[in-house]
Amino acid sequence: MSETEVRIGIVTVSDRATRGEYEDLGGPAMIDWLKRALITNWQPVPRLVADEQHEIEAVFMELADVDRCCLIVTSGGTGPARRDVTPEATKAVCDKVLEGFGEQMRSVSLHHVPTAILSRQLAGIRGGTLIINLPGKPSAISDCLDAVFPAVPYCIDLIEGPYLETNEDIVVAFRPKHAQRRP
Amino acid sequence: MSETEVRIGIVTVSDRATRGEYEDLGGPAMIDWLKRALITNWQPVPRLVADEQHEIEAVFMELADVDRCCLIVTSGGTGPARRDVTPEATKAVCDKVLEGFGEQMRSVSLHHVPTAILSRQLAGIRGGTLIINLPGKPSAISDCLDAVFPAVPYCIDLIEGPYLETNEDIVVAFRPKHAQRRP
Protein backbone atom coordinates (compact mmCIF):
# COMPACT_ATOMS: atom_id res chain seq x y z
CA MET A 1 0.00 0.00 0.00
CA SER A 2 1.45 3.36 -0.98
CA GLU A 3 1.59 6.17 1.58
CA THR A 4 -0.75 8.32 -0.47
CA GLU A 5 -3.40 5.71 -1.08
CA VAL A 6 -6.86 6.50 0.24
CA ARG A 7 -7.95 3.88 2.77
CA ILE A 8 -11.40 3.41 4.25
CA GLY A 9 -12.06 1.22 7.28
CA ILE A 10 -15.08 -1.07 6.92
CA VAL A 11 -16.07 -2.36 10.35
CA THR A 12 -18.79 -4.93 10.94
CA VAL A 13 -19.77 -5.12 14.61
CA SER A 14 -21.61 -8.36 15.35
CA ASP A 15 -21.34 -11.12 17.94
CA ARG A 16 -23.05 -13.60 15.67
CA ALA A 17 -21.01 -12.85 12.54
CA THR A 18 -17.84 -13.08 14.64
CA ARG A 19 -18.84 -16.57 15.82
CA GLY A 20 -19.68 -17.57 12.24
CA GLU A 21 -23.38 -18.06 13.04
CA TYR A 22 -24.38 -15.41 10.60
CA GLU A 23 -23.02 -14.16 7.29
CA ASP A 24 -21.69 -10.60 7.39
CA LEU A 25 -23.95 -8.63 5.07
CA GLY A 26 -23.18 -5.18 6.44
CA GLY A 27 -19.52 -5.10 5.44
CA PRO A 28 -20.14 -6.02 1.77
CA ALA A 29 -23.09 -3.58 1.60
CA MET A 30 -20.89 -0.69 2.76
CA ILE A 31 -18.11 -1.63 0.30
CA ASP A 32 -20.57 -1.94 -2.60
CA TRP A 33 -22.09 1.46 -1.89
CA LEU A 34 -18.69 3.15 -1.63
CA LYS A 35 -17.47 1.45 -4.84
CA ARG A 36 -20.39 2.94 -6.71
CA ALA A 37 -20.10 6.36 -5.07
CA LEU A 38 -16.38 7.13 -5.21
CA ILE A 39 -14.36 7.99 -8.32
CA THR A 40 -11.16 8.49 -6.33
CA ASN A 41 -9.11 5.30 -6.00
CA TRP A 42 -9.46 3.80 -2.55
CA GLN A 43 -8.72 0.64 -0.64
CA PRO A 44 -11.12 -0.97 1.85
CA VAL A 45 -9.60 -2.13 5.14
CA PRO A 46 -12.25 -4.59 6.42
CA ARG A 47 -12.62 -5.69 10.03
CA LEU A 48 -15.10 -7.95 11.85
CA VAL A 49 -15.42 -7.47 15.60
CA ALA A 50 -17.68 -8.69 18.43
CA ASP A 51 -19.99 -6.31 20.35
CA GLU A 52 -17.32 -5.55 22.96
CA GLN A 53 -16.61 -1.87 23.54
CA HIS A 54 -12.86 -2.20 24.13
CA GLU A 55 -12.36 -4.43 21.10
CA ILE A 56 -14.26 -2.00 18.89
CA GLU A 57 -12.20 0.91 20.25
CA ALA A 58 -8.99 -1.00 19.51
CA VAL A 59 -10.13 -1.56 15.91
CA PHE A 60 -10.93 2.15 15.51
CA MET A 61 -7.55 3.19 16.89
CA GLU A 62 -5.67 0.82 14.60
CA LEU A 63 -7.60 1.89 11.50
CA ALA A 64 -7.27 5.59 12.33
CA ASP A 65 -3.76 5.82 13.78
CA VAL A 66 -1.85 2.99 12.06
CA ASP A 67 -3.68 2.43 8.76
CA ARG A 68 -4.39 6.18 8.43
CA CYS A 69 -7.93 5.64 7.12
CA CYS A 70 -9.56 9.01 6.37
CA LEU A 71 -12.97 7.43 6.88
CA ILE A 72 -14.26 4.50 8.93
CA VAL A 73 -17.80 3.23 8.46
CA THR A 74 -19.37 0.76 10.87
CA SER A 75 -22.38 -1.54 10.61
CA GLY A 76 -24.37 -2.78 13.61
CA GLY A 77 -24.46 -2.37 17.36
CA THR A 78 -26.29 0.98 17.55
CA GLY A 79 -29.62 -0.13 19.07
CA PRO A 80 -30.87 -0.03 22.68
CA ALA A 81 -29.97 -3.65 23.56
CA ARG A 82 -27.44 -4.44 26.27
CA ARG A 83 -24.83 -5.70 23.77
CA ASP A 84 -25.16 -2.65 21.48
CA VAL A 85 -22.08 -0.56 22.22
CA THR A 86 -20.83 0.77 18.88
CA PRO A 87 -21.77 4.42 19.68
CA GLU A 88 -20.10 4.16 23.11
CA ALA A 89 -16.88 2.95 21.45
CA THR A 90 -17.10 5.67 18.81
CA LYS A 91 -17.58 8.45 21.38
CA ALA A 92 -14.74 7.08 23.49
CA VAL A 93 -12.14 7.37 20.71
CA CYS A 94 -13.36 10.63 19.13
CA ASP A 95 -12.25 14.20 19.84
CA LYS A 96 -15.46 15.64 18.43
CA VAL A 97 -18.97 14.27 17.93
CA LEU A 98 -20.95 15.55 14.92
CA GLU A 99 -24.57 15.37 16.15
CA GLY A 100 -25.95 16.30 12.74
CA PHE A 101 -25.10 12.91 11.21
CA GLY A 102 -27.21 10.96 13.71
CA GLU A 103 -30.07 13.44 13.44
CA GLN A 104 -30.05 13.23 9.66
CA MET A 105 -29.83 9.42 9.54
CA ARG A 106 -32.70 9.03 12.02
CA SER A 107 -34.74 11.60 10.13
CA VAL A 108 -34.33 9.68 6.86
CA SER A 109 -34.96 6.29 8.48
CA LEU A 110 -38.18 7.64 10.04
CA HIS A 111 -39.64 7.72 6.53
CA HIS A 112 -39.39 3.92 6.58
CA VAL A 113 -39.99 2.84 10.21
CA PRO A 114 -41.05 4.61 13.43
CA THR A 115 -38.44 2.57 15.30
CA ALA A 116 -35.76 4.75 13.67
CA ILE A 117 -35.77 6.74 16.94
CA LEU A 118 -34.24 3.70 18.67
CA SER A 119 -31.03 4.09 16.67
CA ARG A 120 -28.11 5.73 18.47
CA GLN A 121 -25.98 6.11 15.33
CA LEU A 122 -23.48 8.90 15.51
CA ALA A 123 -20.42 10.26 13.74
CA GLY A 124 -17.26 11.74 15.14
CA ILE A 125 -13.73 12.86 14.38
CA ARG A 126 -10.57 11.21 15.64
CA GLY A 127 -7.59 13.27 14.46
CA GLY A 128 -7.65 12.94 10.66
CA THR A 129 -10.38 10.28 10.58
CA LEU A 130 -14.15 10.60 10.26
CA ILE A 131 -16.04 7.67 11.85
CA ILE A 132 -19.69 7.09 10.86
CA ASN A 133 -21.98 4.51 12.49
CA LEU A 134 -24.43 2.87 10.10
CA PRO A 135 -27.25 0.38 10.75
CA GLY A 136 -26.89 -3.38 10.43
CA LYS A 137 -29.42 -3.91 7.66
CA PRO A 138 -28.07 -3.49 4.10
CA SER A 139 -31.04 -1.49 2.76
CA ALA A 140 -30.85 0.86 5.74
CA ILE A 141 -27.08 1.26 5.22
CA SER A 142 -27.75 2.49 1.72
CA ASP A 143 -30.46 4.95 2.86
CA CYS A 144 -28.16 6.40 5.49
CA LEU A 145 -25.14 6.75 3.18
CA ASP A 146 -27.34 8.42 0.54
CA ALA A 147 -28.41 10.91 3.22
CA VAL A 148 -25.09 11.88 4.77
CA PHE A 149 -22.43 11.26 2.11
CA PRO A 150 -22.93 14.60 0.29
CA ALA A 151 -21.25 16.19 3.34
CA VAL A 152 -18.46 13.62 3.73
CA PRO A 153 -15.83 14.80 1.18
CA TYR A 154 -15.84 18.38 2.52
CA CYS A 155 -15.70 17.08 6.08
CA ILE A 156 -12.59 15.11 5.15
CA ASP A 157 -11.09 18.24 3.55
CA LEU A 158 -11.63 20.09 6.84
CA ILE A 159 -9.75 17.45 8.83
CA GLU A 160 -6.91 17.63 6.28
CA GLY A 161 -7.57 14.32 4.58
CA PRO A 162 -7.45 13.38 0.87
CA TYR A 163 -9.64 15.16 -1.70
CA LEU A 164 -12.41 12.63 -2.43
CA GLU A 165 -14.36 12.80 -5.67
CA THR A 166 -17.74 11.18 -6.17
CA ASN A 167 -19.71 9.76 -9.06
CA GLU A 168 -22.39 12.42 -9.36
CA ASP A 169 -24.93 9.88 -10.65
CA ILE A 170 -24.81 8.30 -7.20
CA VAL A 171 -24.04 11.13 -4.82
CA VAL A 172 -23.42 14.84 -5.34
CA ALA A 173 -20.80 16.00 -2.87
CA PHE A 174 -21.09 19.60 -1.73
CA ARG A 175 -18.12 21.89 -1.24
CA PRO A 176 -18.18 25.68 -0.89
CA LYS A 177 -16.62 27.32 -3.97
CA HIS A 178 -13.31 28.18 -2.31
CA ALA A 179 -12.82 24.47 -1.48
CA GLN A 180 -13.44 23.13 -4.98
CA ARG A 181 -10.48 21.93 -7.05
CA ARG A 182 -11.38 22.04 -10.68
CA PRO A 183 -8.96 21.46 -13.56
CA MET B 1 -48.83 -7.85 42.42
CA SER B 2 -47.78 -10.94 40.49
CA GLU B 3 -44.20 -11.30 39.32
CA THR B 4 -45.27 -11.35 35.69
CA GLU B 5 -47.50 -8.32 35.84
CA VAL B 6 -46.53 -5.43 33.59
CA ARG B 7 -45.81 -2.32 35.64
CA ILE B 8 -45.31 1.20 34.36
CA GLY B 9 -43.89 4.00 36.51
CA ILE B 10 -45.80 7.28 36.26
CA VAL B 11 -43.66 10.06 37.67
CA THR B 12 -44.84 13.65 38.10
CA VAL B 13 -41.95 16.00 38.80
CA SER B 14 -43.20 19.26 40.30
CA ASP B 15 -42.29 21.41 43.29
CA ARG B 16 -45.73 22.97 43.38
CA ALA B 17 -47.73 19.75 43.09
CA THR B 18 -45.52 18.24 45.82
CA ARG B 19 -46.40 21.13 48.14
CA GLY B 20 -50.08 20.78 47.26
CA GLU B 21 -50.23 24.23 45.64
CA TYR B 22 -51.19 22.76 42.33
CA GLU B 23 -53.18 19.76 41.19
CA ASP B 24 -51.13 17.09 39.41
CA LEU B 25 -52.52 16.98 35.89
CA GLY B 26 -49.51 15.32 34.25
CA GLY B 27 -49.76 11.99 36.08
CA PRO B 28 -53.45 11.42 35.25
CA ALA B 29 -52.87 12.50 31.63
CA MET B 30 -50.09 9.92 31.18
CA ILE B 31 -52.23 7.17 32.79
CA ASP B 32 -55.26 8.04 30.63
CA TRP B 33 -53.23 7.94 27.44
CA LEU B 34 -51.62 4.59 28.32
CA LYS B 35 -55.03 3.11 29.32
CA ARG B 36 -56.36 3.94 25.88
CA ALA B 37 -53.23 2.79 24.05
CA LEU B 38 -52.36 -0.55 25.68
CA ILE B 39 -54.30 -3.82 25.31
CA THR B 40 -51.84 -5.73 27.49
CA ASN B 41 -52.80 -5.70 31.17
CA TRP B 42 -50.64 -3.31 33.14
CA GLN B 43 -50.46 -1.61 36.49
CA PRO B 44 -49.47 2.04 37.01
CA VAL B 45 -46.99 2.76 39.79
CA PRO B 46 -47.51 6.49 40.39
CA ARG B 47 -45.02 8.80 42.09
CA LEU B 48 -44.95 12.53 42.81
CA VAL B 49 -41.56 14.12 43.44
CA ALA B 50 -40.09 17.62 43.85
CA ASP B 51 -37.64 19.12 41.32
CA GLU B 52 -34.63 17.74 43.18
CA GLN B 53 -32.19 15.71 41.08
CA HIS B 54 -31.25 13.18 43.77
CA GLU B 55 -34.87 12.57 44.77
CA ILE B 56 -35.87 12.01 41.16
CA GLU B 57 -32.95 9.60 40.68
CA ALA B 58 -34.03 7.68 43.81
CA VAL B 59 -37.56 7.34 42.41
CA PHE B 60 -36.21 6.07 39.07
CA MET B 61 -33.98 3.51 40.77
CA GLU B 62 -36.82 2.21 42.95
CA LEU B 63 -39.25 1.94 40.04
CA ALA B 64 -36.65 0.28 37.77
CA ASP B 65 -34.74 -1.96 40.17
CA VAL B 66 -37.32 -2.84 42.86
CA ASP B 67 -40.70 -2.51 41.14
CA ARG B 68 -39.27 -3.84 37.87
CA CYS B 69 -41.19 -1.37 35.71
CA CYS B 70 -40.45 -1.99 32.02
CA LEU B 71 -41.32 1.64 31.28
CA ILE B 72 -41.20 4.86 33.28
CA VAL B 73 -42.80 8.03 31.93
CA THR B 74 -42.20 11.40 33.56
CA SER B 75 -44.02 14.72 33.35
CA GLY B 76 -42.37 18.09 34.01
CA GLY B 77 -38.97 19.53 34.78
CA THR B 78 -37.47 19.48 31.29
CA GLY B 79 -37.22 23.22 30.56
CA PRO B 80 -34.27 25.62 30.86
CA ALA B 81 -35.15 26.99 34.33
CA ARG B 82 -32.84 26.50 37.29
CA ARG B 83 -35.17 24.03 39.02
CA ASP B 84 -35.68 21.91 35.85
CA VAL B 85 -33.53 18.83 36.40
CA THR B 86 -35.54 15.84 35.15
CA PRO B 87 -33.21 15.21 32.15
CA GLU B 88 -30.14 15.45 34.42
CA ALA B 89 -31.66 12.81 36.74
CA THR B 90 -32.62 10.61 33.79
CA LYS B 91 -29.14 10.75 32.24
CA ALA B 92 -27.53 10.05 35.61
CA VAL B 93 -29.38 6.73 36.11
CA CYS B 94 -29.32 5.50 32.50
CA ASP B 95 -26.78 3.25 30.77
CA LYS B 96 -27.79 4.52 27.33
CA VAL B 97 -29.45 7.69 26.05
CA LEU B 98 -31.71 7.40 22.99
CA GLU B 99 -31.32 10.81 21.32
CA GLY B 100 -34.00 10.04 18.75
CA PHE B 101 -36.85 10.34 21.28
CA GLY B 102 -36.01 13.92 22.23
CA GLU B 103 -35.46 14.89 18.59
CA GLN B 104 -38.81 13.41 17.56
CA MET B 105 -40.74 14.98 20.47
CA ARG B 106 -39.25 18.41 19.79
CA SER B 107 -39.93 18.04 16.08
CA VAL B 108 -43.61 17.26 16.71
CA SER B 109 -44.00 20.00 19.34
CA LEU B 110 -42.50 22.53 16.90
CA HIS B 111 -45.70 22.20 14.86
CA HIS B 112 -47.48 23.80 17.82
CA VAL B 113 -45.01 26.25 19.38
CA PRO B 114 -41.55 27.60 18.42
CA THR B 115 -40.52 27.28 22.08
CA ALA B 116 -40.41 23.49 21.60
CA ILE B 117 -36.64 23.93 21.14
CA LEU B 118 -36.41 24.86 24.83
CA SER B 119 -37.42 21.35 25.86
CA ARG B 120 -34.63 19.05 26.98
CA GLN B 121 -36.78 15.90 27.01
CA LEU B 122 -34.86 12.70 26.52
CA ALA B 123 -35.23 8.97 26.83
CA GLY B 124 -32.80 6.38 28.09
CA ILE B 125 -32.35 2.79 29.17
CA ARG B 126 -31.58 1.63 32.68
CA GLY B 127 -31.12 -2.16 32.60
CA GLY B 128 -34.54 -3.54 31.62
CA THR B 129 -36.34 -0.19 31.89
CA LEU B 130 -37.05 2.48 29.28
CA ILE B 131 -37.43 5.98 30.79
CA ILE B 132 -39.14 8.69 28.72
CA ASN B 133 -39.37 12.35 29.72
CA LEU B 134 -42.60 14.05 28.70
CA PRO B 135 -43.73 17.69 29.02
CA GLY B 136 -45.80 19.01 31.93
CA LYS B 137 -48.83 20.12 29.92
CA PRO B 138 -51.46 17.38 29.32
CA SER B 139 -52.10 18.22 25.64
CA ALA B 140 -48.35 18.20 24.94
CA ILE B 141 -48.01 14.86 26.78
CA SER B 142 -50.50 13.36 24.39
CA ASP B 143 -48.76 14.80 21.29
CA CYS B 144 -45.42 13.41 22.43
CA LEU B 145 -46.74 9.93 23.28
CA ASP B 146 -48.53 9.77 19.91
CA ALA B 147 -45.19 10.56 18.26
CA VAL B 148 -42.86 8.15 20.04
CA PHE B 149 -45.03 5.27 21.27
CA PRO B 150 -45.02 3.34 17.95
CA ALA B 151 -41.36 2.54 18.75
CA VAL B 152 -41.84 1.72 22.44
CA PRO B 153 -43.04 -1.94 22.38
CA TYR B 154 -40.14 -3.06 20.15
CA CYS B 155 -37.69 -1.08 22.30
CA ILE B 156 -38.97 -2.96 25.35
CA ASP B 157 -38.57 -6.28 23.46
CA LEU B 158 -34.93 -5.36 22.78
CA ILE B 159 -34.22 -4.76 26.47
CA GLU B 160 -35.87 -8.13 27.27
CA GLY B 161 -39.07 -6.77 28.77
CA PRO B 162 -42.69 -7.94 28.37
CA TYR B 163 -44.37 -8.12 24.96
CA LEU B 164 -46.67 -5.07 24.89
CA GLU B 165 -49.67 -4.96 22.59
CA THR B 166 -51.42 -1.77 21.59
CA ASN B 167 -54.92 -0.76 20.54
CA GLU B 168 -54.29 -0.02 16.88
CA ASP B 169 -57.04 2.61 16.81
CA ILE B 170 -54.83 4.68 19.12
CA VAL B 171 -51.28 3.72 18.25
CA VAL B 172 -49.80 1.29 15.74
CA ALA B 173 -46.70 -0.28 17.24
CA PHE B 174 -44.02 -1.28 14.77
CA ARG B 175 -41.98 -4.47 15.03
CA PRO B 176 -39.83 -6.04 12.31
CA LYS B 177 -41.41 -9.30 11.10
CA HIS B 178 -39.07 -11.60 13.01
CA ALA B 179 -40.11 -9.91 16.27
CA GLN B 180 -43.87 -10.24 15.77
CA ARG B 181 -45.77 -12.83 17.81
CA ARG B 182 -48.96 -13.69 16.05
CA PRO B 183 -51.39 -16.44 17.12
Next chain:
Amino acid sequence: MSETEVRIGIVTVSDRATRGEYEDLGGPAMIDWLKRALITNWQPVPRLVADEQHEIEAVFMELADVDRCCLIVTSGGTGPARRDVTPEATKAVCDKVLEGFGEQMRSVSLHHVPTAILSRQLAGIRGGTLIINLPGKPSAISDCLDAVFPAVPYCIDLIEGPYLETNEDIVVAFRPKHAQRRP
Protein backbone atom coordinates in the same frame (compact mmCIF):
# COMPACT_ATOMS: atom_id res chain seq x y z
CA MET C 1 -24.19 51.55 31.75
CA SER C 2 -27.17 51.40 34.09
CA GLU C 3 -27.77 48.29 36.20
CA THR C 4 -31.07 47.60 34.46
CA GLU C 5 -29.78 47.96 30.93
CA VAL C 6 -30.11 44.91 28.73
CA ARG C 7 -26.70 43.74 27.54
CA ILE C 8 -25.99 41.17 24.82
CA GLY C 9 -22.55 39.65 24.29
CA ILE C 10 -21.45 39.51 20.65
CA VAL C 11 -18.53 37.10 20.33
CA THR C 12 -16.59 36.54 17.13
CA VAL C 13 -14.36 33.46 17.35
CA SER C 14 -11.68 33.54 14.67
CA ASP C 15 -7.93 33.07 14.57
CA ARG C 16 -7.64 35.07 11.37
CA ALA C 17 -9.78 38.01 12.45
CA THR C 18 -7.84 38.13 15.74
CA ARG C 19 -4.57 38.42 13.79
CA GLY C 20 -6.08 41.09 11.55
CA GLU C 21 -5.78 38.93 8.41
CA TYR C 22 -9.49 38.99 7.90
CA GLU C 23 -12.26 41.49 8.58
CA ASP C 24 -14.77 40.39 11.21
CA LEU C 25 -18.07 40.05 9.36
CA GLY C 26 -19.81 37.79 11.89
CA GLY C 27 -19.91 40.30 14.75
CA PRO C 28 -21.49 43.11 12.69
CA ALA C 29 -23.96 40.65 11.12
CA MET C 30 -25.18 39.51 14.56
CA ILE C 31 -25.49 43.12 15.78
CA ASP C 32 -27.40 44.20 12.65
CA TRP C 33 -29.87 41.33 12.96
CA LEU C 34 -30.50 42.02 16.67
CA LYS C 35 -30.92 45.76 16.01
CA ARG C 36 -33.67 45.00 13.53
CA ALA C 37 -35.32 42.34 15.71
CA LEU C 38 -35.41 43.91 19.18
CA ILE C 39 -37.64 46.79 20.30
CA THR C 40 -36.33 46.65 23.87
CA ASN C 41 -33.32 48.92 24.39
CA TRP C 42 -30.11 46.93 24.54
CA GLN C 43 -26.37 47.38 24.45
CA PRO C 44 -23.99 45.13 22.51
CA VAL C 45 -20.84 44.00 24.34
CA PRO C 46 -18.57 42.91 21.46
CA ARG C 47 -15.59 40.61 21.80
CA LEU C 48 -13.12 39.11 19.33
CA VAL C 49 -11.25 35.97 20.40
CA ALA C 50 -8.95 33.37 18.86
CA ASP C 51 -9.99 29.71 18.45
CA GLU C 52 -8.59 28.76 21.87
CA GLN C 53 -10.99 26.93 24.17
CA HIS C 54 -9.79 28.51 27.43
CA GLU C 55 -9.81 32.03 25.99
CA ILE C 56 -13.34 31.57 24.69
CA GLU C 57 -14.46 30.23 28.08
CA ALA C 58 -12.93 33.26 29.81
CA VAL C 59 -14.84 35.59 27.48
CA PHE C 60 -18.11 33.75 28.20
CA MET C 61 -17.55 33.92 31.95
CA GLU C 62 -16.79 37.64 31.88
CA LEU C 63 -19.82 38.46 29.70
CA ALA C 64 -22.15 36.28 31.79
CA ASP C 65 -20.88 36.83 35.33
CA VAL C 66 -19.42 40.35 35.25
CA ASP C 67 -21.28 42.14 32.43
CA ARG C 68 -24.51 40.27 33.26
CA CYS C 69 -25.43 39.73 29.62
CA CYS C 70 -28.78 37.89 29.39
CA LEU C 71 -27.77 36.58 25.97
CA ILE C 72 -24.45 35.81 24.29
CA VAL C 73 -24.30 35.02 20.59
CA THR C 74 -21.17 33.64 18.97
CA SER C 75 -20.00 33.43 15.37
CA GLY C 76 -17.53 30.83 14.08
CA GLY C 77 -15.59 27.82 15.32
CA THR C 78 -18.37 25.22 15.21
CA GLY C 79 -17.12 22.98 12.38
CA PRO C 80 -15.20 19.68 12.49
CA ALA C 81 -11.70 21.15 12.03
CA ARG C 82 -9.05 20.80 14.72
CA ARG C 83 -9.14 24.52 15.63
CA ASP C 84 -12.98 24.59 15.89
CA VAL C 85 -13.68 24.59 19.64
CA THR C 86 -16.54 27.04 20.23
CA PRO C 87 -19.05 24.28 21.17
CA GLU C 88 -16.51 22.71 23.55
CA ALA C 89 -16.06 26.08 25.30
CA THR C 90 -19.82 26.63 25.41
CA LYS C 91 -20.51 23.22 26.95
CA ALA C 92 -17.72 23.70 29.46
CA VAL C 93 -19.20 26.88 30.95
CA CYS C 94 -22.91 25.92 30.76
CA ASP C 95 -25.10 24.25 33.40
CA LYS C 96 -27.57 23.02 30.80
CA VAL C 97 -27.37 22.31 27.08
CA LEU C 98 -30.49 22.94 24.98
CA GLU C 99 -30.19 20.35 22.19
CA GLY C 100 -33.20 21.75 20.34
CA PHE C 101 -31.34 24.87 19.19
CA GLY C 102 -28.65 22.91 17.35
CA GLU C 103 -31.20 20.54 15.84
CA GLN C 104 -33.31 23.43 14.59
CA MET C 105 -30.37 25.40 13.18
CA ARG C 106 -29.01 22.35 11.33
CA SER C 107 -32.47 21.52 10.05
CA VAL C 108 -32.90 25.02 8.60
CA SER C 109 -29.37 25.12 7.18
CA LEU C 110 -29.98 21.76 5.47
CA HIS C 111 -32.39 23.56 3.14
CA HIS C 112 -29.35 25.44 1.81
CA VAL C 113 -26.42 23.00 1.99
CA PRO C 114 -26.03 19.29 2.80
CA THR C 115 -22.89 20.14 4.78
CA ALA C 116 -25.16 21.63 7.49
CA ILE C 117 -24.73 18.30 9.29
CA LEU C 118 -21.07 19.21 9.88
CA SER C 119 -22.08 22.07 12.17
CA ARG C 120 -21.81 21.44 15.90
CA GLN C 121 -23.68 24.60 16.91
CA LEU C 122 -25.35 24.38 20.27
CA ALA C 123 -26.99 26.54 22.89
CA GLY C 124 -26.82 26.38 26.65
CA ILE C 125 -27.58 28.15 29.89
CA ARG C 126 -25.02 29.56 32.30
CA GLY C 127 -26.89 30.94 35.33
CA GLY C 128 -28.93 33.84 33.98
CA THR C 129 -27.34 33.81 30.50
CA LEU C 130 -28.37 32.03 27.31
CA ILE C 131 -25.43 31.31 24.98
CA ILE C 132 -26.15 30.52 21.31
CA ASN C 133 -23.53 29.40 18.80
CA LEU C 134 -24.06 30.70 15.28
CA PRO C 135 -22.18 30.01 12.02
CA GLY C 136 -19.38 32.19 10.70
CA LYS C 137 -21.04 33.23 7.43
CA PRO C 138 -23.31 36.32 7.67
CA SER C 139 -26.15 34.90 5.53
CA ALA C 140 -26.17 31.71 7.61
CA ILE C 141 -26.18 33.75 10.83
CA SER C 142 -29.36 35.41 9.68
CA ASP C 143 -31.03 32.09 8.72
CA CYS C 144 -30.21 30.61 12.12
CA LEU C 145 -31.40 33.62 14.13
CA ASP C 146 -34.65 33.69 12.12
CA ALA C 147 -35.14 30.04 13.05
CA VAL C 148 -34.43 30.07 16.78
CA PHE C 149 -35.15 33.62 17.97
CA PRO C 150 -38.93 33.15 18.37
CA ALA C 151 -38.06 31.00 21.41
CA VAL C 152 -35.37 33.29 22.87
CA PRO C 153 -37.42 35.90 24.81
CA TYR C 154 -39.41 33.23 26.70
CA CYS C 155 -36.22 31.29 27.39
CA ILE C 156 -34.74 34.43 28.95
CA ASP C 157 -37.92 34.88 31.03
CA LEU C 158 -37.45 31.32 32.34
CA ILE C 159 -33.90 32.03 33.48
CA GLU C 160 -35.13 35.22 35.20
CA GLY C 161 -33.68 37.72 32.74
CA PRO C 162 -35.18 40.91 31.29
CA TYR C 163 -38.47 40.89 29.36
CA LEU C 164 -37.40 41.24 25.71
CA GLU C 165 -39.79 42.57 23.10
CA THR C 166 -39.36 42.05 19.39
CA ASN C 167 -40.31 43.85 16.22
CA GLU C 168 -43.01 41.50 14.92
CA ASP C 169 -42.22 42.40 11.31
CA ILE C 170 -38.86 40.68 11.83
CA VAL C 171 -39.49 37.97 14.40
CA VAL C 172 -42.61 36.92 16.31
CA ALA C 173 -41.60 35.86 19.80
CA PHE C 174 -43.79 33.20 21.39
CA ARG C 175 -44.79 33.21 25.04
CA PRO C 176 -47.55 31.16 26.66
CA LYS C 177 -50.45 33.41 27.74
CA HIS C 178 -49.55 33.43 31.43
CA ALA C 179 -46.11 34.81 30.56
CA GLN C 180 -47.30 37.70 28.38
CA ARG C 181 -47.12 41.24 29.76
CA ARG C 182 -49.57 43.43 27.91
CA PRO C 183 -50.47 47.03 28.82
